[in-house]
Amino acid sequence: MADALEAYLDALGEALRFDPQLAERVVDEVADHLDCALAAETRGAGSAGDAEAALARVIARFGAPQRIAGQFALLALETNADRLWRLAALTAAVAFAAMRLRELHLDPVEAAGDGLATAALALDRGAFIAALALGLWGWRLARDASRSWRPDPRGWRRLFAGLRLSALALGALMLSVAADTALTLPRLIEAAGGVLWPAAALTVEIALVLALAIAVSRSREQAAAVRRLLV
Missing domain, CATH: 1.20.120 (Four Helix Bundle (Hemerythrin (Met), subunit A))
Structure with a gap:
């Protein structure tokens, strides 16, 4: 689960590499949002598999890293x-x-x-x-x-x-x-x-x-x- 989350944040930072300060700020902000969304999604989950599925759902709702990066960059x-x-x-x-x-x-x-x-x-x-x-x-x-x-x-x-x-x-x-x-x-x-x-x-x-x-x-x-x- 941690690997999937890290890969998502890495892709987000890579999309914003043209502005390192913006990339760092956006990655931190999105990481906080994902943590909160994942905590709500996994509340009551009974297994690691459920947690991984919850993370997949949270990431799917957030959208592709490039799209999120584009919105922040705009x-x-x-x-x-x-x-x-x-x-x-x-x-x-x-x-x-x-x-x-x-x-x-x-x-x-x-x-x-x-x-x-x-x-x-x-x-x-x-x-x-x-x-x-x-x-x-x-x-x-x-x-x-x-x-x-x-x-x-x-x-x-x-x-x-x-x-x-x-x-x-x-x-x-x-x-x-x-x-x-x-x-x-x-x-x-x-x-x-x-x-x-x-x-x-x-x-x-x-x-x-x-x-x-x-x-x-x-x-x-x-x-x-x-x-x-x-x-």
């Missing part, structure tokens, strides 16, 4: 998607704040008469606007997908389209941050480190962009793994 995907878009919104807000702080506290680029700086400024603004547009489009597709991906394969296509757009938005945002860095650092040096707000904002901006890049990559990997389990 819930985790929805939660992580919400976190991803919140992080994206925060990153965009900080990036905009960093641009404004540079303009308010450091010498205006237009007054510097530097062609490269003017081009960097245009890239900064243009890439930021593109990132916003792509990100909002991706968010809209992902939001629509969350309403339909369970019964409708088209929902999965919307989800992956939204994630691809989010990756493009991330690339545009990285260009904007790179341009912002090129514009901010020389002026901070000229200011002899006397202006801390633009430097702090730029540091937070870069850190958030890196965190967002990791979140986008993990979300795409997780979505692909969940679709393999459910479709």
Whole structure:
């Protein structure tokens, strides 16, 4: 009996191997549910054979490990998607704040008469606007997908389209941050480190962009793994 239960839990953990933390949490939770269900099922059982049959019935009611893993993984995907878009919104807000702080506290680029700086400024603004547009489009597709991906394969296509757009938005945002860095650092040096707000904002901006890049990559990997389990 213990071997059958262990094999079921091992199969469940294997199905969720793409997310070790989720796998450990789900295996522990399912093990607790199975123990409670088995205790109720075997209450009054008179032999080991009865106990083994009870375990088989409990496992049959729970369903295949892949199906259970898919349900838990889908819930985790929805939660992580919400976190991803919140992080994206925060990153965009900080990036905009960093641009404004540079303009308010450091010498205006237009007054510097530097062609490269003017081009960097245009890239900064243009890439930021593109990132916003792509990100909002991706968010809209992902939001629509969350309403339909369970019964409708088209929902999965919307989800992956939204994630691809989010990756493009991330690339545009990285260009904007790179341009912002090129514009901010020389002026901070000229200011002899006397202006801390633009430097702090730029540091937070870069850190958030890196965190967002990791979140986008993990979300795409997780979505692909969940679709393999459910479709």
